[in-house]
Amino acid sequence: MHARSSGNGVIYLSLFIAMCLSVLPWTNHVSALMPNWTLLVLMYWSLALPHKVSIGTAFVTGLLFDVLTGSNLGQNALIFSLTTFCSHTFYSRLRNYHVWQQAIFILFFLSLMQLLALWITQLNQQQGLGYHYVVQAISSAVFWPLIFASLRSTRRRFKVQ
Amino acid sequence: MVAAVISVLLLILGQKTDYLQSLKDALSLIVHPVLLAIDVPNKSLRWIAENTADRAELLDQNKKLTSEALLLKARLQKFAAIEKENTRLHNLLESSYKIGEQFISASLIDVNLSANTQHIIIDKGHRFNLFEGQSVINEDGVIGQIIEVHPLSSRILLITDPNHAIPVEINRTGLRTIAIGNGVLNTVNLPYLPHNTDIKPGDLLITSGLGGIFPMGYPVARVSKLTPSPGEAFMRAEAATIAKIDKTREVLLVWSNQQPVPLLPSEPTTPKQTINDAR
Numbered sequence: 001m002h003a004r005s006s007g008n009g010v011i012y013l014s015l016f017i018a019m020c021l022s023v024l025p026w027t028n029h030v031s032a033l034m035p036n037w038t039l040l041v042l043m044y045w046s047l048a049l050p051h052k053v054s055i056g057t058a059f060v061t062g063l064l065f066d067v068l069t070g071s072n073l074g075q076n077a078l079i080f081s082l083t084t085f086c087s088h089t090f091y092s093r094l095r096n097y098h099v100w101q102q103a104i105f106i107l108f109f110l111s112l113m114q115l116l117a118l119w120i121t122q123l124n125q126q127q128g129l130g131y132h133y134v135v136q137a138i139s140s141a142v143f144w145p146l147i148f149a150s151l152r153s154t155r156r157r158f159k160v161q
Numbered sequence: 162m163v164a165a166v167i168s169v170l171l172l173i174l175g176q177k178t179d180y181l182q183s184l185k186d187a188l189s190l191i192v193h194p195v196l197l198a199i200d201v202p203n204k205s206l207r208w209i210a211e212n213t214a215d216r217a218e219l220l221d222q223n224k225k226l227t228s229e230a231l232l233l234k235a236r237l238q239k240f241a242a243i244e245k246e247n248t249r250l251h252n253l254l255e256s257s258y259k260i261g262e263q264f265i266s267a268s269l270i271d272v273n274l275s276a277n278t279q280h281i282i283i284d285k286g287h288r289f290n291l292f293e294g295q296s297v298i299n300e301d302g303v304i305g306q307i308i309e310v311h312p313l314s315s316r317i318l319l320i321t322d323p324n325h326a327i328p329v330e331i332n333r334t335g336l337r338t339i340a341i342g343n344g345v346l347n348t349v350n351l352p353y354l355p356h357n358t359d360i361k362p363g364d365l366l367i368t369s370g371l372g373g374i375f376p377m378g379y380p381v382a383r384v385s386k387l388t389p390s391p392g393e394a395f396m397r398a399e400a401a402t403i404a405k406i407d408k409t410r411e412v413l414l415v416w417s418n419q420q421p422v423p424l425l426p427s428e429p430t431t432p433k434q435t436i437n438d439a440r
Contacts, residue, residue: 016194023196055164062168063171066188067185068196070316073184073185074168075168075172077167078164081164082165
């Protein structure tokens with residue numbers, strides 16, 4: 001087993017693409033159904049390669065995502081680092097689950113994170129507690145198998161390890 | 162854990178102070194490629210459309226634009242005279258007022274930021290001296306105001322965002338009120354109208370200039386729906402914005418003149434009205 005320099009490039013590229021997907025213009029109805037692409041991709045990499053994607057990576061990605069989406073600086077940094085911390089703690093267990101079991105874990109975990117996001121947003125903006133907070137967690141769980149499969153095949157093709 | 166502590170600290174700092182502006186600027190430069198990448202399909206589509214347009218189409222467009230320019234110029238002819246007269250009348254009343262704005266145009270970067278906020282991003286920032294709180298219009302009416310300026314891009318809060326309120330007046334009667342966004346595309350609410358207000362569907366709302374952010378007299382919305390709600394303090398009124406944000410590609414950023422027009426009629430009062438198109 002030897003570290004490859006190309007590995008990091010693939011990880012960063014996938015995160016970049018996920019960020020692009022997150023801000024793609026959709027109509028209001030479709031965008032409410034979009035999963036949290038960046039967080040899912042980050043979660044996959046931190047489960048598959050915990051030694052490569054550290055909490056620091058998650059933190060920086062979160063900061064960049066904050067600036068990109070204009071949310072409070074630190075909001076997504078906190079959420080992303082917490083997520084990575086959790087997947088680092090449980091990765092050996094989560095890897096043994098079936099994809100759909102992982103998806104259920106993601107559903108509950110992301111609902112919790114959405115609550116945190118709502119909480120932080122309330123600091124300076126008033127927003128109603130709409131259904132889209134739950135919808136994003138659900139759609140993230142639904143999209144997880146897709147992301148899991150595509151990123152795993154990417155990881156195997158480019159031999160990121 | 163360190164990351165969690167740092168992000169909480171950042172949140173608090175960002176809430177209470179503006180020390181983080183330079184950090185945000187630096188980070189925004191890093192994520193700028195994302196915005197550019199998102200804009201590529203749109204840009205290339207437009208490029209293809211422009212480059213494959215045939216002669217007849219271009220001639221047609223040219224004819225249309227020429228006639229439109231002619232019409233606009235004809236309308237402008239009287240404006241100088243009316244402006245003078247207005248200054249003179251204000252002089253009689255001994256009240257000062259501000260007139261004349263400068264514009265710069267910018268194009269939209271087509272991004273969707275989040276389902277529950279109505280923000281858009283434009284392709285100009287610090288480098289063109291944009292500032293926070295600057296009002297943004299398009300050729301039809303008011304769109305919103307700038308809330309964040311980065312070196313290469315800025316973020317605009319639309320007037321239809323639930324967190325935005327704009328002071329307006331009803332053009333027909335001069336009644337002043339406040340229009341608040343309701344999160345629905347191209348509509349605003351007028352929540353502070355008493356039941357006996359003289360208002361009807363079709364009334365034009367223009368900016369009243371009272372908030373100090375939006376210059377006076379730009380069209381904002383047209384009253385679309387009035388629902389009397391007996392038992393409540395105010396009636397429910399909805400208005401459709403005049404500027405349709407989903408059909409806009411170019412916006413104008415406004416600099417209002419800070420100095421009121423001088424009252425002395427002897428002085429030549431011709432406010433600068435340059436259209437500063439720096440594209």
